[in-house]
């Protein structure tokens with residue numbers, strides 16, 4: 001009797017890098033409150049041929065380069081080489097549900113889903129920590145530098161703080177809504193990083209350290225007022241804001257609508273606004289849909305933190 005072939009499907013949520021106060025060190029996984037998924041999926045099936053990849057989904061047509069260079073295939077090749085396995089017998093499908101170059105952790109979502117899927121397919125030879133390190137390295141090939149503020153939340157869920165020995169979850173604020181708006185244009189993370197100075201003035205470095213320390217302290221004490229008072233970006237936003245069409249006007253309007261914090265999600269152009277209740281979140285979302293979204297590729301979602309991160313489903317074909 002022939003054995004059923006295995007199939008693994010993995011969902012990895014969108015994420016916001018930096019969360020204003022923690023450049024390269026803080027990231028948050030997103031879950032829309034309407035229950036619709038906001039993240040890429042990768043399916044892995046046994047096949048009789050060479051390693052292959054098919055790309056489907058609403059943003060698949062915008063994937064750069066040819067499919068052989070796709071990051072999902074590169075992840076699978078890297079994993080197989082690292083495990084001493086031949087590059088064959090796997091058929092992968094990427095459901096590209098996140099816009100590329102959006103600041104929503106699109107490449108991280110693909111990388112997290114791909115590596116979690118192949119690892120699960122082979123019964124998890126890599127530990128979660130080994131897998132996370134590999135995810136950071138592979139994502140760095142796309143974004144131009146290794147930083148974990150998208151892969152860690154997409155993999156582990158919640159609000160993740162990068163520490164020297166790995167990522168640690170911070171307790172978030174359950175009442176907060178995170179309204180994210182992607183205008184529909186692409187900005188490359190590498191180019192947005194090139195706008196930043198290579199060194200910070202001492203006063204900026206001190207303010208950054210003080211704000212991040214206060215935010216972490218506020219999370220642990222669940223001191224909402226203190227957390228909001230320091231949810232500010234002194235490292236990247238001053239250099240990037242003018243390069244994101246409509247960002248400064250939208251930030252001013254959202255603050256006038258009463259949103260207690262507004263910032264750039266990752267390296268943009270997606271922005272996020274914190275809202276204290278559903279009514280405020282809906283008002284922010286309406287404004288952003290009308291005034292920040294530029295075309296049909298854009299999106300606005302009212303989110304909470306995704307507490308789960310990656311989700312692995314196994315099945316038989």
Ligand code: HSE
Nearest residue numbers: 017024149193266267
């Ligand atoms: N933290 C990085 C940056 C990547 O702001 O450049 C964010 O997605």
